[in-house]
Amino acid sequence: MEGRPEETPERLAFYDKIDKQNMTPLWSVLADLVTPEPKSGCQAALWHFADIKTALLEAGDLITAREAERRVLILENPGLRGQSRITTSLYAGIQLVLPGEVAPAHRHTQSALRFVLDGSGAHTAVNGERTMMHYGDFVITPPMAWHDHGNESDAPMFWLDGLDIPLVSFLDASFAEMLGEDEQPIDRSPGQSYSEFGHNLVPVDSDRTTAKTVSPIFNYPYSYAREALDGMARTRDPDPCHGHKMRYSNPLDGGHAMPTIGTFLQHVPKGFATARYRSTDATTFVCVEGRGRTRIGDETFEWGPKDLFVAPSWKPVSHEADEDAVLFSYSDRPVQEKLGLWREDRGNA
Protein backbone atom coordinates (compact mmCIF):
# COMPACT_ATOMS: atom_id res chain seq x y z
CA MET A 1 0.00 0.00 0.00
CA GLU A 2 3.10 2.19 -0.13
CA GLY A 3 4.15 3.73 -3.46
CA ARG A 4 4.96 1.57 -6.46
CA PRO A 5 8.45 -0.05 -6.44
CA GLU A 6 10.91 1.12 -9.08
CA GLU A 7 10.67 -0.53 -12.52
CA THR A 8 14.27 -1.59 -13.24
CA PRO A 9 15.12 -3.17 -16.65
CA GLU A 10 15.57 -6.56 -14.92
CA ARG A 11 12.16 -6.30 -13.26
CA LEU A 12 10.45 -5.19 -16.48
CA ALA A 13 12.00 -8.11 -18.36
CA PHE A 14 10.75 -10.44 -15.63
CA TYR A 15 7.20 -8.97 -15.76
CA ASP A 16 7.26 -9.48 -19.52
CA LYS A 17 8.31 -13.09 -19.16
CA ILE A 18 5.63 -14.05 -16.60
CA ASP A 19 3.01 -12.03 -18.50
CA LYS A 20 2.94 -14.84 -21.11
CA GLN A 21 1.98 -17.24 -18.32
CA ASN A 22 -0.93 -15.03 -17.19
CA MET A 23 0.88 -13.82 -14.11
CA THR A 24 1.59 -10.30 -12.90
CA PRO A 25 3.35 -8.85 -9.83
CA LEU A 26 1.16 -7.65 -7.00
CA TRP A 27 3.63 -4.97 -5.93
CA SER A 28 3.00 -3.00 -9.16
CA VAL A 29 -0.73 -2.73 -8.49
CA LEU A 30 -1.15 -3.11 -4.71
CA ALA A 31 -1.49 0.63 -4.05
CA ASP A 32 -4.44 0.80 -6.51
CA LEU A 33 -6.08 -2.38 -5.23
CA VAL A 34 -6.00 -1.80 -1.49
CA THR A 35 -6.58 1.91 -1.02
CA PRO A 36 -6.60 3.66 2.37
CA GLU A 37 -10.04 5.09 1.52
CA PRO A 38 -12.65 4.40 -1.19
CA LYS A 39 -11.34 5.54 -4.56
CA SER A 40 -14.07 5.58 -7.17
CA GLY A 41 -14.64 6.70 -10.75
CA CYS A 42 -18.17 7.58 -9.63
CA GLN A 43 -18.75 11.36 -9.66
CA ALA A 44 -21.35 13.61 -8.08
CA ALA A 45 -23.95 14.66 -10.67
CA LEU A 46 -27.49 16.03 -11.05
CA TRP A 47 -30.22 15.59 -13.68
CA HIS A 48 -33.12 18.05 -13.97
CA PHE A 49 -36.38 16.21 -14.52
CA ALA A 50 -37.51 18.78 -17.12
CA ASP A 51 -34.57 17.77 -19.37
CA ILE A 52 -35.23 14.05 -18.89
CA LYS A 53 -38.92 14.50 -19.63
CA THR A 54 -38.24 16.41 -22.87
CA ALA A 55 -35.79 13.73 -24.07
CA LEU A 56 -38.10 10.85 -23.11
CA LEU A 57 -41.10 12.39 -24.90
CA GLU A 58 -38.87 12.63 -27.98
CA ALA A 59 -38.00 8.94 -27.49
CA GLY A 60 -41.76 8.34 -27.31
CA ASP A 61 -42.02 9.48 -30.96
CA LEU A 62 -39.15 7.20 -32.01
CA ILE A 63 -40.02 3.86 -30.42
CA THR A 64 -42.97 2.16 -28.70
CA ALA A 65 -42.76 0.60 -25.24
CA ARG A 66 -43.46 -2.79 -26.86
CA GLU A 67 -40.65 -2.55 -29.40
CA ALA A 68 -38.19 -1.21 -26.82
CA GLU A 69 -39.43 -3.82 -24.28
CA ARG A 70 -38.76 -1.04 -21.75
CA ARG A 71 -38.62 2.56 -23.03
CA VAL A 72 -36.01 3.88 -20.64
CA LEU A 73 -33.28 6.49 -20.73
CA ILE A 74 -30.40 5.40 -18.53
CA LEU A 75 -28.88 7.97 -16.16
CA GLU A 76 -25.18 7.33 -16.64
CA ASN A 77 -22.71 8.57 -14.10
CA PRO A 78 -20.42 11.05 -15.91
CA GLY A 79 -17.41 9.24 -14.45
CA LEU A 80 -18.68 5.82 -15.59
CA ARG A 81 -19.96 6.51 -19.11
CA GLY A 82 -20.79 3.53 -21.30
CA GLN A 83 -21.34 1.26 -18.31
CA SER A 84 -25.09 1.77 -17.70
CA ARG A 85 -24.61 2.67 -14.06
CA ILE A 86 -25.34 5.65 -11.83
CA THR A 87 -23.00 4.35 -9.11
CA THR A 88 -20.44 1.57 -9.25
CA SER A 89 -22.97 -1.02 -8.08
CA LEU A 90 -26.39 0.31 -9.09
CA TYR A 91 -28.36 1.37 -12.14
CA ALA A 92 -30.85 4.20 -12.64
CA GLY A 93 -33.16 4.82 -15.59
CA ILE A 94 -36.30 6.82 -16.24
CA GLN A 95 -39.11 4.86 -17.88
CA LEU A 96 -41.93 6.30 -19.99
CA VAL A 97 -45.19 4.44 -20.62
CA LEU A 98 -47.57 6.39 -22.87
CA PRO A 99 -51.38 6.14 -22.54
CA GLY A 100 -52.59 2.80 -23.91
CA GLU A 101 -49.12 1.24 -23.97
CA VAL A 102 -47.93 -2.01 -22.43
CA ALA A 103 -44.38 -2.97 -21.42
CA PRO A 104 -44.58 -6.77 -21.88
CA ALA A 105 -44.17 -9.32 -19.07
CA HIS A 106 -40.68 -10.55 -18.33
CA ARG A 107 -38.62 -11.59 -15.33
CA HIS A 108 -34.96 -11.51 -14.31
CA THR A 109 -32.66 -12.09 -11.37
CA GLN A 110 -32.02 -8.35 -11.04
CA SER A 111 -34.16 -6.60 -8.40
CA ALA A 112 -35.94 -3.40 -9.41
CA LEU A 113 -37.51 -0.49 -7.61
CA ARG A 114 -39.87 2.01 -9.21
CA PHE A 115 -40.30 5.50 -7.83
CA VAL A 116 -43.15 7.38 -9.50
CA LEU A 117 -42.19 10.82 -10.83
CA ASP A 118 -44.87 12.10 -13.20
CA GLY A 119 -48.35 11.02 -14.27
CA SER A 120 -50.77 8.95 -12.26
CA GLY A 121 -52.80 5.77 -12.58
CA ALA A 122 -50.57 3.53 -14.67
CA HIS A 123 -50.04 0.06 -13.21
CA THR A 124 -47.36 -2.50 -12.61
CA ALA A 125 -48.21 -6.15 -12.11
CA VAL A 126 -45.94 -8.29 -9.94
CA ASN A 127 -46.48 -11.96 -9.10
CA GLY A 128 -50.14 -11.99 -10.11
CA GLU A 129 -51.11 -8.71 -8.43
CA ARG A 130 -51.65 -5.30 -9.99
CA THR A 131 -50.89 -2.05 -8.28
CA MET A 132 -51.89 1.43 -9.41
CA MET A 133 -49.02 3.89 -9.27
CA HIS A 134 -49.17 7.46 -8.01
CA TYR A 135 -46.65 10.24 -7.37
CA GLY A 136 -44.00 9.23 -4.85
CA ASP A 137 -45.03 5.56 -4.62
CA PHE A 138 -42.16 3.12 -4.13
CA VAL A 139 -42.81 -0.19 -5.90
CA ILE A 140 -40.66 -3.34 -5.71
CA THR A 141 -40.03 -5.98 -8.35
CA PRO A 142 -38.32 -8.88 -6.48
CA PRO A 143 -35.71 -11.10 -8.18
CA MET A 144 -37.29 -13.45 -10.78
CA ALA A 145 -40.81 -12.01 -10.29
CA TRP A 146 -42.86 -11.66 -13.48
CA HIS A 147 -43.62 -8.01 -14.11
CA ASP A 148 -45.36 -5.95 -16.77
CA HIS A 149 -46.39 -2.32 -16.88
CA GLY A 150 -49.40 -0.67 -18.51
CA ASN A 151 -50.88 2.80 -18.71
CA GLU A 152 -54.68 3.12 -18.92
CA SER A 153 -54.62 6.75 -17.82
CA ASP A 154 -54.76 9.59 -20.32
CA ALA A 155 -51.34 11.05 -19.46
CA PRO A 156 -47.75 9.89 -20.02
CA MET A 157 -46.33 8.11 -16.98
CA PHE A 158 -42.71 8.53 -15.89
CA TRP A 159 -40.94 6.69 -13.12
CA LEU A 160 -37.44 6.05 -11.86
CA ASP A 161 -36.16 2.48 -12.24
CA GLY A 162 -33.45 1.59 -9.72
CA LEU A 163 -31.89 -1.82 -10.33
CA ASP A 164 -28.91 -3.84 -9.09
CA ILE A 165 -27.85 -4.58 -12.71
CA PRO A 166 -24.10 -3.76 -12.21
CA LEU A 167 -23.96 -5.83 -9.02
CA VAL A 168 -25.59 -8.86 -10.68
CA SER A 169 -23.28 -8.47 -13.71
CA PHE A 170 -20.26 -8.35 -11.39
CA LEU A 171 -21.41 -11.65 -9.88
CA ASP A 172 -22.21 -13.17 -13.32
CA ALA A 173 -25.64 -14.14 -12.03
CA SER A 174 -27.98 -12.74 -14.70
CA PHE A 175 -30.92 -14.86 -15.86
CA ALA A 176 -33.90 -13.43 -17.74
CA GLU A 177 -36.89 -14.61 -19.73
CA MET A 178 -39.91 -13.24 -21.57
CA LEU A 179 -43.34 -14.60 -20.65
CA GLY A 180 -44.48 -14.40 -24.28
CA GLU A 181 -47.65 -12.50 -23.30
CA ASP A 182 -48.13 -8.77 -22.82
CA GLU A 183 -49.59 -9.28 -19.38
CA GLN A 184 -49.22 -11.98 -16.77
CA PRO A 185 -52.34 -13.70 -15.39
CA ILE A 186 -53.80 -11.78 -12.44
CA ASP A 187 -55.00 -13.98 -9.56
CA ARG A 188 -54.79 -11.56 -6.62
CA SER A 189 -56.80 -8.43 -5.85
CA PRO A 190 -55.27 -4.96 -6.12
CA GLY A 191 -53.80 -3.94 -2.76
CA GLN A 192 -53.81 -7.53 -1.40
CA SER A 193 -50.14 -7.54 -0.40
CA TYR A 194 -50.48 -4.24 1.45
CA SER A 195 -53.64 -5.30 3.26
CA GLU A 196 -52.02 -8.60 4.31
CA PHE A 197 -48.65 -7.20 5.40
CA GLY A 198 -48.91 -3.42 5.72
CA HIS A 199 -50.67 -3.04 9.08
CA ASN A 200 -48.37 -4.68 11.66
CA LEU A 201 -50.24 -7.96 11.28
CA VAL A 202 -49.15 -10.78 9.00
CA PRO A 203 -50.96 -13.94 7.91
CA VAL A 204 -50.17 -16.55 10.54
CA ASP A 205 -48.61 -19.01 8.09
CA SER A 206 -46.40 -16.43 6.36
CA ASP A 207 -43.24 -17.69 8.10
CA ARG A 208 -43.63 -20.91 6.17
CA THR A 209 -45.07 -19.65 2.92
CA THR A 210 -43.39 -16.31 2.22
CA ALA A 211 -39.76 -15.74 1.26
CA LYS A 212 -38.13 -13.35 3.73
CA THR A 213 -35.34 -12.01 1.52
CA VAL A 214 -37.65 -9.40 0.01
CA SER A 215 -40.64 -7.53 1.42
CA PRO A 216 -44.03 -9.14 0.67
CA ILE A 217 -45.34 -5.58 0.28
CA PHE A 218 -44.59 -4.44 -3.23
CA ASN A 219 -46.16 -0.97 -3.25
CA TYR A 220 -45.31 1.42 -0.42
CA PRO A 221 -47.71 4.29 -1.24
CA TYR A 222 -46.34 7.81 -0.80
CA SER A 223 -49.36 8.95 1.24
CA TYR A 224 -48.53 6.40 4.00
CA ALA A 225 -44.78 7.02 3.88
CA ARG A 226 -45.40 10.78 4.09
CA GLU A 227 -47.67 10.27 7.09
CA ALA A 228 -44.92 8.29 8.86
CA LEU A 229 -42.41 11.04 8.10
CA ASP A 230 -44.84 13.72 9.32
CA GLY A 231 -45.30 11.84 12.57
CA MET A 232 -41.55 11.67 13.07
CA ALA A 233 -41.17 15.38 12.27
CA ARG A 234 -43.88 16.30 14.81
CA THR A 235 -42.35 14.31 17.64
CA ARG A 236 -38.59 14.41 17.18
CA ASP A 237 -35.91 17.01 16.64
CA PRO A 238 -34.25 16.68 13.26
CA ASP A 239 -31.07 14.58 13.24
CA PRO A 240 -28.10 16.92 12.53
CA CYS A 241 -26.94 14.76 9.58
CA HIS A 242 -30.27 13.67 8.08
CA GLY A 243 -33.19 15.81 9.22
CA HIS A 244 -35.95 13.23 9.69
CA LYS A 245 -34.98 10.08 7.83
CA MET A 246 -36.76 6.75 7.62
CA ARG A 247 -35.87 3.44 6.02
CA TYR A 248 -38.42 1.35 4.09
CA SER A 249 -38.58 -1.99 5.89
CA ASN A 250 -39.61 -5.60 5.34
CA PRO A 251 -42.48 -6.29 7.78
CA LEU A 252 -41.35 -9.93 8.17
CA ASP A 253 -37.99 -9.16 9.75
CA GLY A 254 -37.61 -5.38 10.02
CA GLY A 255 -34.69 -5.46 7.58
CA HIS A 256 -34.36 -3.61 4.30
CA ALA A 257 -37.36 -3.91 1.98
CA MET A 258 -35.13 -5.25 -0.82
CA PRO A 259 -32.18 -7.67 -0.57
CA THR A 260 -29.64 -5.56 -2.45
CA ILE A 261 -31.03 -2.02 -2.42
CA GLY A 262 -31.67 0.14 0.65
CA THR A 263 -34.45 2.72 0.28
CA PHE A 264 -35.04 5.81 2.39
CA LEU A 265 -37.33 8.82 2.71
CA GLN A 266 -36.20 11.95 4.53
CA HIS A 267 -37.60 15.32 5.45
CA VAL A 268 -35.32 18.34 5.62
CA PRO A 269 -37.20 21.16 7.37
CA LYS A 270 -37.38 24.58 5.72
CA GLY A 271 -34.25 26.59 6.60
CA PHE A 272 -32.45 23.52 8.00
CA ALA A 273 -28.95 22.59 6.81
CA THR A 274 -27.66 19.10 7.54
CA ALA A 275 -24.13 18.58 8.88
CA ARG A 276 -21.51 17.12 6.53
CA TYR A 277 -22.01 13.35 6.49
CA ARG A 278 -20.38 10.56 4.54
CA SER A 279 -20.95 6.85 4.19
CA THR A 280 -19.57 4.08 2.00
CA ASP A 281 -22.85 3.55 0.13
CA ALA A 282 -22.93 5.82 -2.91
CA THR A 283 -26.48 7.17 -2.95
CA THR A 284 -28.98 8.28 -5.59
CA PHE A 285 -31.45 10.93 -4.41
CA VAL A 286 -34.78 12.13 -5.84
CA CYS A 287 -36.39 15.36 -4.68
CA VAL A 288 -40.05 14.55 -4.03
CA GLU A 289 -41.07 17.90 -2.53
CA GLY A 290 -39.50 21.29 -1.89
CA ARG A 291 -36.39 23.05 -3.06
CA GLY A 292 -32.84 23.35 -1.88
CA ARG A 293 -29.27 22.43 -2.59
CA THR A 294 -26.84 19.68 -1.73
CA ARG A 295 -23.13 20.06 -1.31
CA ILE A 296 -21.22 16.92 -2.32
CA GLY A 297 -17.45 17.15 -1.87
CA ASP A 298 -16.70 20.67 -3.12
CA GLU A 299 -19.60 20.88 -5.61
CA THR A 300 -23.09 22.27 -4.99
CA PHE A 301 -26.23 21.07 -6.80
CA GLU A 302 -29.51 23.02 -6.76
CA TRP A 303 -32.63 20.86 -6.87
CA GLY A 304 -36.41 21.10 -7.06
CA PRO A 305 -39.23 18.56 -7.38
CA LYS A 306 -38.40 15.41 -9.43
CA ASP A 307 -34.73 16.31 -9.95
CA LEU A 308 -32.25 13.48 -9.30
CA PHE A 309 -28.69 13.58 -8.02
CA VAL A 310 -26.01 11.13 -6.98
CA ALA A 311 -23.39 11.21 -4.23
CA PRO A 312 -20.34 8.89 -4.53
CA SER A 313 -19.05 6.70 -1.71
CA TRP A 314 -17.32 8.55 1.13
CA LYS A 315 -17.80 12.08 -0.30
CA PRO A 316 -19.20 14.44 2.37
CA VAL A 317 -22.84 15.33 1.72
CA SER A 318 -24.91 18.14 3.22
CA HIS A 319 -28.43 19.23 2.29
CA GLU A 320 -29.99 22.64 2.76
CA ALA A 321 -33.73 23.22 2.26
CA ASP A 322 -35.26 26.56 1.16
CA GLU A 323 -38.73 25.02 1.51
CA ASP A 324 -39.77 21.94 3.50
CA ALA A 325 -38.14 19.22 1.43
CA VAL A 326 -38.65 15.47 1.03
CA LEU A 327 -35.93 13.31 -0.53
CA PHE A 328 -36.21 9.67 -1.57
CA SER A 329 -32.89 7.83 -1.87
CA TYR A 330 -31.45 4.40 -2.59
CA SER A 331 -28.08 2.70 -2.26
CA ASP A 332 -26.34 -0.68 -1.93
CA ARG A 333 -26.26 -0.35 1.87
CA PRO A 334 -27.93 -3.78 2.54
CA VAL A 335 -25.14 -5.53 0.62
CA GLN A 336 -22.40 -3.64 2.44
CA GLU A 337 -24.06 -4.30 5.80
CA LYS A 338 -24.31 -8.03 5.09
CA LEU A 339 -20.62 -8.09 4.17
CA GLY A 340 -19.54 -6.06 7.19
CA LEU A 341 -18.29 -3.25 4.94
CA TRP A 342 -20.69 -0.39 5.59
CA ARG A 343 -19.23 2.66 7.35
CA GLU A 344 -20.41 6.14 8.10
CA ASP A 345 -18.72 9.31 9.34
CA ARG A 346 -20.96 11.80 11.10
CA GLY A 347 -18.17 14.32 11.61
CA ASN A 348 -18.73 15.82 15.03
CA ALA A 349 -22.52 15.62 14.82
Ligand code: GTQ
Ligand atom coordinates in the same frame (compact mmCIF):
# COMPACT_ATOMS: atom_id res chain seq x y z
O1 GTQ B 1 -39.06 -2.43 -16.06
O2 GTQ B 1 -38.36 -4.47 -16.08
O3 GTQ B 1 -34.98 0.35 -16.45
O4 GTQ B 1 -35.96 -4.99 -16.88
C1 GTQ B 1 -34.19 -1.83 -16.90
C2 GTQ B 1 -34.44 -3.18 -17.00
C3 GTQ B 1 -36.49 -1.45 -16.35
C4 GTQ B 1 -38.15 -3.26 -16.17
C5 GTQ B 1 -35.22 -0.97 -16.56
C6 GTQ B 1 -35.72 -3.67 -16.78
C7 GTQ B 1 -36.75 -2.78 -16.44
